[in-house]
Structures are given as structure tokens and as C-alpha cells.
Amino acid sequence: MVSLSIDSPGAKPVNTPTACPKSRRDDVSAEEWRARVDLAAAYRLVALFKWDDLVFTHISARVPGQDGCFLINPYGFMFEEITASSLVKVDAAGNKLDDTPYPVNPAGFTIHSAVHGARHDAGCVLHVHSLNGIAVSAQKGGVLPLSQQSIFVLSSLGYHDYEGVALRDDEKPRLVRDLGTNNFLMLRNHGLLTVGVTVADAFLSMYLFETVCTIQVRAQAGGGELVHVDPRIIGGAQQQAAQVTKGLGAGLVWPGLLRRLERALPGYDS
Numbered sequence: 001m002v003s004l005s006i007d008s009p010g011a012k013p014v015n016t017p018t019a020c021p022k023s024r025r026d027d028v029s030a031e032e033w034r035a036r037v038d039l040a041a042a043y044r045l046v047a048l049f050k051w052d053d054l055v056f057t058h059i060s061a062r063v064p065g066q067d068g069c070f071l072i073n074p075y076g077f078m079f080e081e082i083t084a085s086s087l088v089k090v091d092a093a094g095n096k097l098d099d100t101p102y103p104v105n106p107a108g109f110t111i112h113s114a115v116h117g118a119r120h121d122a123g124c125v126l127h128v129h130s131l132n133g134i135a136v137s138a139q140k141g142g143v144l145p146l147s148q149q150s151i152f153v154l155s156s157l158g159y160h161d162y163e164g165v166a167l168r169d170d171e172k173p174r175l176v177r178d179l180g181t182n183n184f185l186m187l188r189n190h191g192l193l194t195v196g197v198t199v200a201d202a203f204l205s206m207y208l209f210e211t212v213c214t215i216q217v218r219a220q221a222g223g224g225e226l227v228h229v230d231p232r233i234i235g236g237a238q239q240q241a242a243q244v245t246k247g248l249g250a251g252l253v254w255p256g257l258l259r260r261l262e263r264a265l266p267g268y269d270s
Contacts, residue, residue: 021102023270024085031064036084038199039071039124040268044261045203046128047079051210053129054078057191058105060112061124061199068092070116072109074102083270092117107167114172115179115195122195124202132213133192142186145229147215149208155237158182162189184209200250203257 025033039061046052046059055076063069071087072094073079089097092113094106112125136143143153160178163171179185183205185193192209196202219226261268 021083021085021100029065032066033084035061035064035199036071036087037269039087040082040084041258041261042124042126042199042203043073043079043082044265044268045257046126046206048261048264049207049210051128051130051133051206052079056108057127057129058108058112059124059126059199059202060109060116062116062122063089069097070109070112072104072112074100075105075108076103080265083268085270110166110169110172111175111193114175115193117172118176119179119195121197123197124199125193125195126202126206127187127191127193128206128210129191130210130213132217133186133210134190135217136213137186137188137190137192143212144216144226145231145234146219146226147212147229149215150212151229151234151237151240152208153184153212154234156182157184157186159186159188162187166190196250198250200254200257204250204253 024036028036039059042059055073055078058072060070060072063071068091070090070092072090073082074086074088077086086100086102088100088102088104090104090106090109091097094104094109094113096104111127115122115125142159143150143157145151145154158178158180160175163174166175175185179193179195183195183201185195187193192206192213194202194205194209196205
């Protein structure tokens with residue numbers, strides 16, 4: 001398999017091993033293995049929901065109990081190919097920390113390292129180039145309060161202006177500033193980003209984010225006058241979310257998502 005990074009202009013093709021990786025289950029702690037399984041599931045779910053952009057976005061997760069260590073995709077693998085064992089452990093600069101034949105793209109970790117470094121509550125950072133997300137990110141008004149789903153996004157949303165492909169370290173402070181304490185970040189002209197304490201939290205947030213953008217694009221395409229949600233309702237969105245999920249947050253839906261994944265794209269947990 002050969003890939004060329006759009007995040008690294010002029011980069012040489014990367015030859016990606018295609019053999020099934022040896023299981024790492026017995027080589028890592030039970031906590032790390034659980035993180036690997038959840039992260040691999042998130043990659044495959046992104047593919048299943050068709051938010052992936054070939055190999056050109058990333059999802060990262062902290063390694064439990066190992067400060068400064070993160071898991072990320074083997075660069076060049078399609079998201080539906082990723083397994084718990086093929087994920088690569090890296091440091092804050094995106095350098096490999098374990099013995100693996102699979103390459104990583106340090107440039108692709110620029111955004112993730114910035115967020116992980118500033119937000120110690122961010123167990124997972126999820127970034128996509130989804131079509132509807134990019135479409136709304138190109139709109140001056142950004143996310144509009146048009147749907148029930150939008151109130152949850154708008155209650156914790158930041159915006160970051162486009163500065164070109166995210167390769168430069170000097171962009172990190174501005175990205176961190178624009179994210180602030182929010183869980184949703186719209187990257188103008190670029191895509192969507194969510195953070196979560198767990199992989200499940202970041203994934204559910206992205207599901208809401210992309211759903212909101214899809215609804216908005218369709219509502220605008222209808223051509224009629226749009227009805228906005230009362231701003232006062234947005235202020236209570238987080239409390240309403242806790243009630244709806246019975247206080248479980250993403251934990252309410254994650255087991256069902258894994259069952260769906262097992263039916264559609266099994267093997268992520270190998």
C-alpha cells in the first residue's frame with residue numbers, strides 16, 4: 001500500500017506493510033489494551049459513518065497510566081483496516097515509542113499534541129474532514145441553532161480560523177486558545193474536532209457535530225425561512241444532556257455502537 005501525505009507537501013510515498021499485525025494484547029497492560037480496542041473501534045466507526053477522508057485525518061487517545069504517551073493510527077492505513085494491535089504509541093511530538101513496522105505522520109499529530117498538551121481532561125481528540133462539516137465551516141455564520149441536536153454543540157463550541165495545512169508549531173497556541181474549555185471546535189474551511197474524557201465521549205460528540213451540520217445544510221437547501229431555537233434553551237443544554245443519557249453520557253450508546261461495528265466491520269479488537 002502506498003500513500004502520499006497531503007499534510008506534507010512533496011513528501012515521499014510511504015510503503016505501508018499490509019500483513020496482519022501480531023497481537024499486542026499480551027505485551028501491554030489491560031488498561032492500554034482497552035484504550036487500543038476503543039480507539040480502533042472509533043476509527044472503524046468513522047469509516048462506517050463515512051466521515052473519513054482516505055488516510056488524512058487522525059484520532060488520538062492517551063495511554064492510561066503513561067504520561068506523555070498517546071495512541072494514533074498507522075499512517076497509510078484506511079480507517080476500516082485499523083486494529084487495536086496496529087495502533088502506534090507515540091510521544092507528544094509524534095515520535096514512535098514502541099517497536100512497530102508501521103509508520104506514523106508526526107505532522108498529522110500537530111493539532112492533537114496541542115490539544116492534549118493544554119487539555120489534560122482530553123483523553124481522546126477526534127478530527128475529521130466530513131463533507132457537511134466542512135461545508136458549514138465555510139459559512140460565515142457557522143453553526144446555527146436550527147435543531148435539537150444543535151443546542152448541545154452550541155453550548156460548548158469554539159471556532160479556529162484557517163491558517164493553511166496544520167504543520168506549524170506556532171499555530172498551536174491560537175488553536176488551544178480558540179478551543180478553550182469547549183468540547184467542540186470548528187476549524188474554519190477545514191473540518192471538525194471534538195475532545196472527550198473517553199474515546200466514546202469524543203465519538204458521540206462528533207456524531208452530534210456532523211449531524212448538526214448535515215441538518216443545517218439540508219435546511220438551507222430547502223430555500224425557506226429558517227426558524228432558530230430560542231437562545232435561552234441553549235443555556236440549559238448540558239443539564240438536559242445529562243438527563244437524557246441518565247448521567248451515563250456516551251456510555252449509554254457506546255456498547256450498542258460496538259455491537260453494530262461487530263456486525264459490519266468485525267476484527268477491530270484484534
